[in-house]
Amino acid sequence: MQLIPSEFVIGDVYFPPLLIAALVGFFAAWLTTQLLNRYRLSRFFAYPPVVLLSLAVIYTVVFGTFLIPA
Amino acid sequence: MPLSIRFKESFKTALAMTIAYGIALGMDWDKPYWAGFAVAFISLATVGQSLNKGALRVLGTLVAVVVALTLIALFPQDRWLFILALSVWVGLCTYMMAGGKYQYFWNVGGFVVVVISASAAPDSVDAFHIAVLRTEETGLGILVYSLVAVLLWPSNSHAEFNAAARKLAAIQHRLFQSYLGLMNGRGDSAEVPSLRAEVVQQQTQFGQLLAAAQTDSYEVWELRRQWRRYQRQTADLTQTLERWRESFAEVQELDLQRLVPDLAAFGAELEGRFAQFERMLANQAPERSPEARDLALNHGEARSLSHFHQAALAVTHSRLQHLERLTRSLFDSLADIKGFGQTVAVSETASSRGAGVVPDPDRLAGAVRVIIILWLAFLGFIYVPDLPGGAGFVSMAVPFGMILAASPQLPIMALFVPAVTGVLFAGLLYVFVMPQLSSFFGLGLMLFAVTFAICYLFAAPRQALGRVFGLAMFVVVTSITNEQTYSFLTVANTALMFPLVFLLLAVSTYFPFDLRPKWALQRLLGRFFRSGEYLLSTMRWDPQRSPSRLDRWRKAYHARELASLPQKLSAWARFIDTKALPGTSAEQVQALVTSLQALTYRMQELLEARANPHAEFIIQELLQDIRAWRLRVQEAFGRLSRDPASGDNQRARAILEDILGRLEARVEETLNKASEEQLSAQDREHFYRLLGAFRGLSETLIGYVANAAAIDWVRWREARF
Numbered sequence: 001m002q003l004i005p006s007e008f009v010i011g012d013v014y015f016p017p018l019l020i021a022a023l024v025g026f027f028a029a030w031l032t033t034q035l036l037n038r039y040r041l042s043r044f045f046a047y048p049p050v051v052l053l054s055l056a057v058i059y060t061v062v063f064g065t066f067l068i069p070a
Numbered sequence: 071m072p073l074s075i076r077f078k079e080s081f082k083t084a085l086a087m088t089i090a091y092g093i094a095l096g097m098d099w100d101k102p103y104w105a106g107f108a109v110a111f112i113s114l115a116t117v118g119q120s121l122n123k124g125a126l127r128v129l130g131t132l133v134a135v136v137v138a139l140t141l142i143a144l145f146p147q148d149r150w151l152f153i154l155a156l157s158v159w160v161g162l163c164t165y166m167m168a169g170g171k172y173q174y175f176w177n178v179g180g181f182v183v184v185v186i187s188a189s190a191a192p193d194s195v196d197a198f199h200i201a202v203l204r205t206e207e208t209g210l211g212i213l214v215y216s217l218v219a220v221l222l223w224p225s226n227s228h229a230e231f232n233a234a235a236r237k238l239a240a241i242q243h244r245l246f247q248s249y250l251g252l253m254n255g256r257g258d259s260a261e262v263p264s265l266r267a268e269v270v271q272q273q274t275q276f277g278q279l280l281a282a283a284q285t286d287s288y289e290v291w292e293l294r295r296q297w298r299r300y301q302r303q304t305a306d307l308t309q310t311l312e313r314w315r316e317s318f319a320e321v322q323e324l325d326l327q328r329l330v331p332d333l334a335a336f337g338a339e340l341e342g343r344f345a346q347f348e349r350m351l352a353n354q355a356p357e358r359s360p361e362a363r364d365l366a367l368n369h370g371e372a373r374s375l376s377h378f379h380q381a382a383l384a385v386t387h388s389r390l391q392h393l394e395r396l397t398r399s400l401f402d403s404l405a406d407i408k409g410f411g412q413t414v415a416v417s418e419t420a421s422s423r424g425a426g427v428v429p430d431p432d433r434l435a436g437a438v439r440v441i442i443i444l445w446l447a448f449l450g451f452i453y454v455p456d457l458p459g460g461a462g463f464v465s466m467a468v469p470f471g472m473i474l475a476a477s478p479q480l481p482i483m484a485l486f487v488p489a490v491t492g493v494l495f496a497g498l499l500y501v502f503v504m505p506q507l508s509s510f511f512g513l514g515l516m517l518f519a520v521t522f523a524i525c526y527l528f529a530a531p532r533q534a535l536g537r538v539f540g541l542a543m544f545v546v547v548t549s550i551t552n553e554q555t556y557s558f559l560t561v562a563n564t565a566l567m568f569p570l571v572f573l574l575l576a577v578s579t580y581f582p583f584d585l586r587p588k589w590a591l592q593r594l595l596g597r598f599f600r601s602g603e604y605l606l607s608t609m610r611w612d613p614q615r616s617p618s619r620l621d622r623w624r625k626a627y628h629a630r631e632l633a634s635l636p637q638k639l640s641a642w643a644r645f646i647d648t649k650a651l652p653g654t655s656a657e658q659v660q661a662l663v664t665s666l667q668a669l670t671y672r673m674q675e676l677l678e679a680r681a682n683p684h685a686e687f688i689i690q691e692l693l694q695d696i697r698a699w700r701l702r703v704q705e706a707f708g709r710l711s712r713d714p715a716s717g718d719n720q721r722a723r724a725i726l727e728d729i730l731g732r733l734e735a736r737v738e739e740t741l742n743k744a745s746e747e748q749l750s751a752q753d754r755e756h757f758y759r760l761l762g763a764f765r766g767l768s769e770t771l772i773g774y775v776a777n778a779a780a781i782d783w784v785r786w787r788e789a790r791f
Contacts, residue, residue, distance in 0.1 A: 042791050049581070
């Protein structure tokens with residue numbers, strides 16, 4: 001496992017990988033919920049706002065672990 | 071070439087901003103942008119409006135300074151008790167801010183306490199210095215703007231106020247003409263919705279300009295009590311016109327010319343009064359004084375009608391009589407104001423007298439929302455290391471939260487887009503322009519140019535949010551001081567702070583109450599019918615016995631709910647996303663809300679008719695029948711409060727026809743055996759009003775059920791992200 005944290009560099013600005021993973025994770029969660037709305041699958045969830053939050057966390061962890069590891 | 075108002079107003083704000091910064095920097099004060107803030111937030115269209123807002127900002131700041139220093143002194147070492155006390159104060163301010171009076175005072179009073187506390191967070195020794203600094207810089211900004219507004223192209227509100235008063239009178243006149251035509255079976259009902267909307271809009275504008283004109287016009291200040299009375303009377307007139315219109319459905323099939331022989335002359339008299347209002351508002355002496363008129367009914371003809379038709383006639387008749395009295399007192403008020411008549415004593419009306427403080431659940435929910443935002447921001451500040459913005463994160467989240475609490479319908483994106491645009495624009499200036507400036511000459515030019523550009527480009531009233539956020543972000547991000555340093559981190563941190571602030575605001579849209587329009591609308595519908603059910607249940611109270619304090623309080627609460635909920639529902643209905651609800655159109659939602667307003671008027675009519683004294687004979691004979699009818703309506707309200715879509719239009723109509731048929735016979739039988747001593751003419755009138763009000767309520771309820779049936783409630787109730 002890589003012990004030195006890898007960072008994103010845009011120009012001369014360094015961004016922490018978790019921030020990028022969180023941004024991508026939130027976008028992916030939002031996209032998923034739009035699709036669920038589009039196909040009327042949202043009605044199967046008791047309280048969609050919590051689902052959005054949970055999806056954002058799940059995606060962030062998945063992306064942070066596999067795609068953009070620290 | 072004459073300069074446009076847009077140019078002049080933008081120029082004044084830009085000049086005030088530059089001078090305020092110049093003085094603050096010249097005095098070597100810390101945080102000179104607080105003076106800039108004051109200029110940005112109080113600049114409004116007229117001197118009076120700006121002075122009013124400025125005065126409220128100064129007063130709010132002074133109160134906030136005292137509260138902030140007291141809280142810091144009381145809890146210097148205990149952050150939890152401190153934040154607890156702070157949230158109580160902020161909650162109170164948010165609650166009061168959503169009320170009708172001194173909204174901006176409460177707004178400033180709430181968030182400035184948070185700003186001072188957050189600024190003093192690193193070291194409470196500085197608290198006093200910061201509080202004084204905030205006060206003097208707010209005072210400076212307001213003083214500079216006021217002087218600029220008064221000396222440079224002063225625009226007095228008096229002319230605008232007079233124009234607004236004339237326009238309001240003209241629209242109410244047109245509404246009256248339109249309703250008179252409709253009652254007589256002619257006229258165009260298509261123009262009514264737009265006229266009604268115009269009246270509401272004009273009434274709001276009249277109120278705002280009255281507040282401004284009494285500040286910048288001595289003539290209006292001298293007559294402010296009379297103008298306030300006139301304002302109340304015009305509001306009453308609008309409501310009376312609406313309640314009158316609601317009674318048309320049942321009388322349109324009657325031959326009114328025969329039943330009310332004086333109706334044409336009566337209509338012409340009222341019509342003449344409206345014309346005189348407009349004359350007086352144009353400073354012309356009235357051509358004639360109103361004649362007191364008693365609208366006599368042709369009782370012989372009226373007796374030949376069915377009892378329910380007589381009841382409908384009684385309701386319309388009472389509305390017309392009320393209209394007659396109201397227009398007469400309006401005439402007297404205007405004649406007094408314009409000096410064409412005698413002075414009329416002004417009496418202040420007290421609302422919900424004897425019922426104590428009646429809380430508003432929506433304002434309470436707004437206060438809870440802001441407290442949650444404050445706590446989340448505070449917890450973030452304490453427990454998240456290097457949170458972008460630091461203590462500024464807390465002081466930025468609360469004002470945004472308060473704006474949203476006052477207008478919960480506002481989508482967060484409506485605030486997010488101007489805020490982000492403002493940050494980006496100010497960031498570019500900060501990074502690329504400001505490092506090139508070396509003296510106040512250059513800085514002043516930039517301040518002037520940017521402020522002028524923002525004010526000029528966002529001059530329309532509907533762009534007010536863009537203007538305020540543009541200026542505020544410019545002031546925050548540039549953070550101008552005498553020892554100016556430049557760091558990309560400042561912009562980056564501010565830019566990062568905003569998504570976090572908006573994330574907090576988004577969280578507070580879903581927790582603890584779901585504030586999305588489609589859910590809010592359903593909740594309000596439930597509350598509307600619950601209040602209706604309760605008010606109907608109060609009709610069983612014995613008029614001889616005084617109700618307990620708790621009962622009076624509950625009745626006042628539900629009466630206020632019933633009167634205010636249709637307006638709140640109308641505000642929410644505009645934000646319903648009908649694209650996400652196939653099969654439901656915006657017109658259908660609006661029709662639903664309109665039928666609720668009609669239900670409110672009918673309920674008020676019923677409660678008023680019930681409050682009249684009724685003959686003992688009638689009570690003995692018909693109590694059981696009326697009671698049974700009330701219980702049916704009450705039960706329907708109860709059912710609708712649990713499910714606003716329940717009810718079958720056809721079935722309800724059949725039940726009502728059945729009740730009307732049976733009651734007609736019972737009333738006939740009862741009135742036939744009543745002697746003159748047992749039933750006076752007034753008793754008959756009171757009874758018919760009650761009967762008419764019951765029927766009106768039932769008919770309107772059926773109308774609501776029909777409107778509700780047109781909406782696809784299955785899709786409406788579906789959970790969506």
